[in-house]
Amino acid sequence: MFRILFHTPEIPGNTGNAIRLAAVTGAELHLIEPLGFDLEDSKLRRAGLDYHDLAVLTVHPDLDSALAALQPDRLFAYTSEGTVTYSDIQYRPGDVLLFGPESVGLPSEVKNHAAVTARVRLPMLPSRRSLNLAGSASIVVYEAWRQQDFKGAQPAQSIMEDRL
Numbered sequence: 577m578f579r580i581l582f583h584t585p586e587i588p589g590n591t592g593n594a595i596r597l598a599a600v601t602g603a604e605l606h607l608i609e610p611l612g613f614d615l616e617d618s619k620l621r622r623a624g625l626d627y628h629d630l631a632v633l634t635v636h637p638d639l640d641s642a643l644a645a646l647q648p649d650r651l652f653a654y655t656s657e658g659t660v661t662y663s664d665i666q667y668r669p670g671d672v673l674l675f676g677p678e679s680v681g682l683p684s685e686v687k688n689h690a691a692v693t694a695r696v697r698l699p700m701l702p703s704r705r706s707l708n709l710a711g712s713a714s715i716v717v718y719e720a721w722r723q724q725d726f727k728g729a730q731p732a733q734s735i736m737e738d739r740l
Contacts, residue, residue: 577727578603578667578720579646580713581674583639583686586612590678593710599627602728603717607635608642612677643691648672650693654712655682656705658697665696667720678709 580603585591591607598605615635636642643651651672652665674692676682687695698712707715721727 577601577669577724578717579606579648579670579672580604580717581606581608581642581646581651581672582677582709582713583608583674583682584610584612584677585709586678587709588613590709594713595631595633596627597710597714597717598632599630601717601721603721604632604634606642606646606672607633608639609635609637611635639686639689646672648691651689651691652694652696652716653682653687653689653692654696654698654716655687656697656700657687658695660694660696662696662698662716663719665694665720667723669724671720673713673716673720675709675713678706681706 578601580594580598582591582594582605585607591605591611591613594605597603634645636645649670650668651674653674654662655676674682674686676686686692696716698707698715700707706712721729
């Protein structure tokens, strides 16, 4: 449905959480090398729990290889310098959601790449640098999926039905 793209992620726990996010939402997770960890890292495995086999995970050697493989119609780069708020986008299946490394965010050449449809921000209070990488991806993926009426999700049982 949606494709999450982490550009050179550094912290294994964040990527492990993103693996779990991909598994529970049906999103794909794509990683661009170099990675700041080994895919066999115990922290990555622990954060991803037993969802590794349920997630689609692909590693690409660089941004151009990732874009060649993904062939996105739309590529959204999430950055504190974004000019559009994440909730103002009308997401479509197949959109690629690009996030930068934890310590520095997306490099200038990536967020200004010709393939980028828009630079997007998640609102924060003043004087705050950033959100957690996996948390940011979760916010965006769930908004995109909500706009698709959570297609493919198990129907929720209402609280009122539980009380009847």
